[in-house]
Amino acid sequence: MLLLAAPQSPAAAQPHSLSAELWGQLEPNVGLIVLEGSTRKYPYVEAEGLIWAGAGSPQIGLRDNQMTVEALVLNVKVRDPKGISDTRLGRFILSTGAVRAVHVDGGHMILRAPSKTNFEIFGGVPVEGDIDGRRYDWIAGGRISQGLGKIGVLGASYYNRYNSGQRSDEEVGADFALRPAHWLEMAAKFSWEIVNPGLVEVLATLSSATANGKVRGEVFATKRDPVRMLQQTSLFTVLGSPGTLRTGANLFWRSAPRLDFWLEGAAAEAQHTWGWVGYFRTVLRTDDEGKGRVLGEIRRQAIPSVANWTGFRVAAVIPVYKDHDNTVGLMPEVEVVLPDERSSETGLVWPWGRLALRYQHIKGWTVAAAAEASSTQNVQVDVRALARVAYQRTWDGKK
């Protein structure tokens, strides 16, 4: 009785959510059911899971006409109440320091020292899904990072990865994310392969924005050695190492309360050839809340003998009906790609279009359907239908 009469402990009140989703496609025929849930008991533990089952024609994870059941995410995060440690166990995406996002079944632990020094250790078995071929055995490593208060964080990391009993990757990395002034941010990551010594990846970005956020500029550089990003047990690592480099700038401008522009251009090197890539995008919101939107985009890749095409894309979200409980929207989207090298064999233009209609109810129901058509160099005319029914229930936590 005393327990019932006592006010609810703040620690007992946390959000929980459950959702179920049916997704289907006609021609080729695919059906999926996706179940998702998450819960949290502050400050000790949180858990999330997403499992799906599907059948039909081959998709990314589906075998032809076979029932497939898979977990995308299934993990528990345990936390020391004082924030000294976080430990995640299960299936999750591991991404820290030199490690490029890896889907693993394993664990990741962060230990925090009062000096704002973090120690991370991680390990597990990379998820292979339903792909045939070689199996990666395991991955393990660690990272040490130093927080610099509000300014940011510096880190150094090491990991190795085994494949068929041989070390297929052994990388060291350094990284930082800094905000030395409220208008300036910078972040970079560097990783070096030890098994087949050489640079693997360098990512660097430096950005600045006005106080009102209406204008933001960024300069960036991305250097990758794809051969060293392969498992070093691959035969194709002995063929030399044609790296890729991109360096350029991105500009964002909110020119009016409802109108945004993005412009990006970069010099690009691939296969020992230089060219450029870039895009221009604009989004117009048709109401103050941004529920209706129109997007226009031009994209260009011009790297001689490697990638040469221009794409034009238009998309919109059109609110058709709205009352307190229900909303209905229409979403047309069209993209036309013009390859520089055109022939009757590959087609002169590769158009793609989709028209979707969505109904949403305030209680968490979503019903959507779409028709899609495209023409590519491989398939002259491809017409598909898509449908999705979803229900999500969230418990707000305070109730």
Place this chain on the structure above:
Amino acid sequence: MTRTLSITALIFLAGFAGACAKMLGLEQERENHAFEHRAHVVEGINCLQCHAGIQFTGEEGPVHFPTTEDCVACHEEPHNPDTCGDCHGRARNRHAAEMARRHLRFSHELHNQEGAGDCIRCHVNVTVDSDYVRVKHPTCFSCHTHKGQFFSRDCGGCHIDLPGEMTLPESHVVHDGNFLREHGVQANAQADLCTTCHTQRQCAACHGVTVPTIPSRFRFDEPMRQTMHRANFISVHNQEAAADPGQCVVCHSELFCVDCHTRLGISGQNPVRGNPHPPGWSGPPGSSNTHGQAARLDPLSCASCHSGAGEALCVSCHVVGGPGGNPHPPGFNSRLDIRNDLPCRLCHLGGP
């Protein structure tokens, strides 16, 4: 006649500019603006006169926005018969306050005991013409020692559901520019910061190996979503892969290509589509063929089909002593040690 045309054109231009201004949000349909908090403060009006009852509110309950009836209690002759809140105070800021009420653990009642009705002590923005009066971290931290929790990403004590609050981080990086490129480097440096708002499911939707279908197909009714494999990606994916193969390998195993192509029947194993390589691709030693040069320029393209068991095809010719000769580029010097020499031993049979 010319003058009439000029006047007509001017009227048309003015109308067009007006329509554009309305469309771009420069001239809003309902001219809602920040609530005149400062004017009320200067007049010495107590906050509780409009927000009556807020001082007794715990973690739940209404947000205590004044109604039109509350306004006309003082403003006896309103200049407009409409609801006052239509113009006075921005809807988005009221929405932000409602979200905070719902997802933030905060009790005015407890703070009122400490602050003795001094609202401005925390809501400093009411002294300027702003109706965004949510309290910022430095104000909280001036009394509460949460800096340690801030460092350890322990937000849940106050922020029950950060995504539900729909509050973007003050930091402008990542979410404003080219998210697809920028988020990776940030996530590698401070992934625990990302996870204060984002779930693993959001990462796995793109980076997961066992994802059932790509996000742009699964969420086909969200065309504004930024995804790597947008709309018509499939028609240019081969060119995008050739332009930046490292980008693909970040998420996909090199076996992903052949796996998908084989399933869809778009591969050399398909008797209808036949050999994907052009004529003169390979030939006997000494003949002019192009596959060697192409392989050195883009080894990942080769790996994308011939990895794993497919490597035997290359080895059958390029084994030491075989007809294919030395496949290494000029100046190649393997630095693989004996514990990591699997690719070497495929061709260098019986080597040390």
